[in-house]
Amino acid sequence: MSATAPSRRVARPDEPPPSRFGVAMGVLFVVMTALSVVSTGFSLDGIIEDLGRRNDSISGLLNIDLSVITSTRTLTAFVETLQMAVVGTIIGGAAALPLALASTEVGARTTTVRWLVRAFNNVVRAIPDILWALLFVAMVGIGVLPGLLALVFFSIAVTTKLTSDVLDGIDLGPVEAADATGAAHVAKLRTAVVPQILPAYSSFLLYNFELNLRASAVLGLVGAGGIGTRIEFYRSAGRWPEVWGIIVLFFAITFVVERLSIMFRRRLV
Amino acid sequence: MIQFSDASVTYAGGVHAMQHLDLTIEQGEFVVIVGLSGAGKSTLVRAVNGLVPLTGGSLQVDVRPGRSLGGRSEGEPTSYDVVGLTGRRLRDLRAEVGMIFQGFNLVKRTTVLNNVLMGRLHRVPTWRTLLGMYPADDVELAMRALERVEIVDKAYVRASNLSGGQQQRVGIARALAQEPSIILADEPVASLDPPTSHAVMRYLQQINREFGITTIVNLHFLDLATRYADRIVGLRNGELVFDGPGSAADEHVFRDIYGRSLTADDVMGEEERGGDAEAVVTPPTSPA
Numbered sequence A: 001m002s003a004t005a006p007s008r009r010v011a012r013p014d015e016p017p018p019s020r021f022g023v024a025m026g027v028l029f030v031v032m033t034a035l036s037v038v039s040t041g042f043s044l045d046g047i048i049e050d051l052g053r054r055n056d057s058i059s060g061l062l063n064i065d066l067s068v069i070t071s072t073r074t075l076t077a078f079v080e081t082l083q084m085a086v087v088g089t090i091i092g093g094a095a096a097l098p099l100a101l102a103s104t105e106v107g108a109r110t111t112t113v114r115w116l117v118r119a120f121n122n123v124v125r126a127i128p129d130i131l132w133a134l135l136f137v138a139m140v141g142i143g144v145l146p147g148l149l150a151l152v153f154f155s156i157a158v159t160t161k162l163t164s165d166v167l168d169g170i171d172l173g174p175v176e177a178a179d180a181t182g183a184a185h186v187a188k189l190r191t192a193v194v195p196q197i198l199p200a201y202s203s204f205l206l207y208n209f210e211l212n213l214r215a216s217a218v219l220g221l222v223g224a225g226g227i228g229t230r231i232e233f234y235r236s237a238g239r240w241p242e243v244w245g246i247i248v249l250f251f252a253i254t255f256v257v258e259r260l261s262i263m264f265r266r267r268l269v
Numbered sequence B: 001m002i003q004f005s006d007a008s009v010t011y012a013g014g015v016h017a018m019q020h021l022d023l024t025i026e027q028g029e030f031v032v033i034v035g036l037s038g039a040g041k042s043t044l045v046r047a048v049n050g051l052v053p054l055t056g057g058s059l060q061v062d063v064r065p066g067r068s069l070g071g072r073s074e075g076e077p078t079s080y081d082v083v084g085l086t087g088r089r090l091r092d093l094r095a096e097v098g099m100i101f102q103g104f105n106l107v108k109r110t111t112v113l114n115n116v117l118m119g120r121l122h123r124v125p126t127w128r129t130l131l132g133m134y135p136a137d138d139v140e141l142a143m144r145a146l147e148r149v150e151i152v153d154k155a156y157v158r159a160s161n162l163s164g165g166q167q168q169r170v171g172i173a174r175a176l177a178q179e180p181s182i183i184l185a186d187e188p189v190a191s192l193d194p195p196t197s198h199a200v201m202r203y204l205q206q207i208n209r210e211f212g213i214t215t216i217v218n219l220h221f222l223d224l225a226t227r228y229a230d231r232i233v234g235l236r237n238g239e240l241v242f243d244g245p246g247s248a249a250d251e252h253v254f255r256d257i258y259g260r261s262l263t264a265d266d267v268m269g270e271e272e273r274g275g276d277a278e279a280v281v282t283p284p285t286s287p288a
C-alpha cells in the first residue's frame, strides 16, 4: 500500500455545516450581551465621566501612605490573616481528602454514603466564602474565629472539588490488586489510591492557600478578622491614603506567596 | 484444594462465561488454563478469590498454609465456601490467595517496596498502614519476596522506573509477600517479550515447587502452556473441553480447544538469549 498509488479515488467530503448547538450558543451570547447593556444602562461615556470627577479614593491613591505598613496594628492584622489562611487550609484541606474519596465510586463503601457525601459537598460548594463569614460572625461574633471557620469551609469546597476530579481518572489496577490481597477498605484507599493523587492534592492545597490569603482580605469587611478589618477601618473613616498603603503591602505579599506556590506546584506534578 | 461443582457465571449482559464447571485442583498443582479470548479464563481464576461471584453451583477453597517465605509454620487448614462469602471472611480468603495481573497493577508513583508491602495489608493494623509505619517483620518479608525474584536492589526505586519484566517480578513478589497457599496469574506474560516471559514463567514454576503453592495460570500461548504446566485445562465458551497433563496436550488437543487450526499467533516462540538484558537473569534452581 503506497501513498503515491491510490487504488481508487475517494471523493472528498463537503465541509459539514456548523452545528446547531454552536449557532444557538452564539446567538444566545449576542442577545444576552445586548440585553444586559440595555437593561443596566451601560455606557462608556458614563464611566469616563465618573473617572474624571473628583474622587476621594482615587486622590487617596495619589497621596498613598506607605507608613501604615510599619504600624504594629497593620502587621498584627497581617499575621492574623496569614494564620487564618494557613490553619484554614490545613483543617479544610485535611477534611477535603476523605470527603473527596467518599464521593467517588472507589472510595465510598456504599452508594448511600456516596450520595450523602456528594450532597454535603454540593451544599458546601454552593455557599460563597463571604456568606460563610457572615454566617459565622452571626453565630460566634466578630473576630478571627468566624474568619477561620469561613476559610475552613471554603477550603473544603475548593479542595474537595479539585481532588474528586482527579480521583475520577486514577488507574484502577492497583485498587483491584489491593482488593485481591484482602486489604481492608481504608488500607486499600491509603495504599492504592492516595499515592496516585498525592502530588495533585498537595498542589491543590497550595493553590487553596493562595485563594484563602486573598479571601481573608474580604472576610475582614464583614468583621471576620484579618487584614480586611484594617482596610474596613480606614475605609469607613475615609482615610484612603492608608487604605491604599495596606493594599500595596497586601499585593506584595500575595504576589510573593503566589510565586512561591507556583514554584512548588511545578515541582509536584 | 479448589473444587468447582456445577459452577456457573452469567454476567449482567447475559454472557455465560462459565457453564456447569466441575473441576478439582489439588494443593500444590501447577495448572495452566488455555482457551480463546472470551473463553472464560479470567472468569475462572477470578472466581477463586471471589473477585467474580458465581451465579450458580458451588466453589470450595481449602487453604493450608504451608512452607513460606516467613517460615510460617504449617497452619490449620481452613475451608471456604466462596459463594456468598462477604466482609471479613472474604478478605481472609483473599489474603491466602496471591494474584498476578497482565497489566502488573502496581502503584507506579510509589516505591517497589511499598508495592510489595501491599501483600501484607491483611496482617498489618490499619493505623500502621495509614501512617505508613509497617512492622519490621513485614518489611523483612517483603524484602525476602523481592530477593526471591531477584529484584531486591530496586526496593527503593519508583515502580514506574522499571521495565515490564521487572514490574511483573514485583507483582510476583507482592503475591509472595502474602505467604499465600494459592497463586492466581491472569495472563502474566501477555505484555512481555519471549525471553522475559520465560523468565517470569520459571519464577512461577519454582515458587510452586519450592513452597507447594497451588498455582493457576491463564495463558494464550500453547508452547508456554505445555512447557510449564503440570496440568492443562482447556476452556471453550465457558465450558471445560480438556483436562489432562501438560504432556498429553498436543497439537490436536489444542485444535479441539480452540475450535480452529493453529496459527503463529498461538505460540510465543523460544527465548532468544542476549536480547533484553534482564532476560538472561536465570532464577536460581531451588533446593529440591
Ligand SMILES: Nc1ncnc2c1ncn2[C@@H]1O[C@H](COP(=O)(O)OP(=O)(O)OP(=O)(O)O)[C@@H](O)[C@H]1O
Binding pocket: B011, B012, B013, B015, B016, B017, B035, B036, B037, B038, B039, B040, B041, B042, B043, B044
Ligand atoms: N464484567 C463483565 N461483564 C459482562 N461480560 C463480561 C464481563 N467480564 C467478561 N465478560 C464476558 O464473559 C466472557 C468471558 O470473559 P473472560 O474475560 O473470562 O474471557 P477470557 O478467556 O479471559 O478472555 P481473554 O483471553 O480475552 O482475556 C466474554 O465473552 C466476556 O465478554
Ligand SMILES: [Mg+2]
Binding pocket: B041, B042, B043, B186, B187
Ligand atoms: Mg482474560
